[in-house]
Amino acid sequence: MTTAVTHCQNIDETTITGTWKVKKATALKDADKAETKELVSGFQKATYTFNADHSFIFDSKSNSKMMQQLVKMFQKNQWIFDKKKKQIKVGFKKEGYSNITFIVKQDGKKIIFLIEDAQIEMLMKKV
Numbered sequence: 001m002t003t004a005v006t007h008c009q010n011i012d013e014t015t016i017t018g019t020w021k022v023k024k025a026t027a028l029k030d031a032d033k034a035e036t037k038e039l040v041s042g043f044q045k046a047t048y049t050f051n052a053d054h055s056f057i058f059d060s061k062s063n064s065k066m067m068q069q070l071v072k073m074f075q076k077n078q079w080i081f082d083k084k085k086k087q088i089k090v091g092f093k094k095e096g097y098s099n100i101t102f103i104v105k106q107d108g109k110k111i112i113f114l115i116e117d118a119q120i121e122m123l124m125k126k127v
Helices: 034-044 065-073
Strands: 018-027 046-050 056-060 078-082 087-091 100-107 110-115 120-126
Touching (some): 018 034, 034 120, 056 065
Antiparallel strands (some): 018 046, 018 120, 078 087
């Protein structure tokens, strides 16, 4: 089951800036592991805000310990967008924005964020 994903050239900071919710989160590997299920569920219930001043706000309705740790970890984080690689990198400048990387794909009208480390794909909707 492979689907062709076109890397759209018009995704830029303006597209990304704003608040996003997850319509559907899918684990691309280890989907049956308890930890992965917890992450998928937590990310699914989260809100991702990329502010124009490059501050990043992550909030999850999940009360799992792992998600609460992530909410803490992302406090005061900044984001940058690498247009060439189509990546949103979140973290602290001095650490190379290394807390989380979202690979942004566009498939028709759909915007997909892939969390690189966790291999979790999220169909996103701007709110």
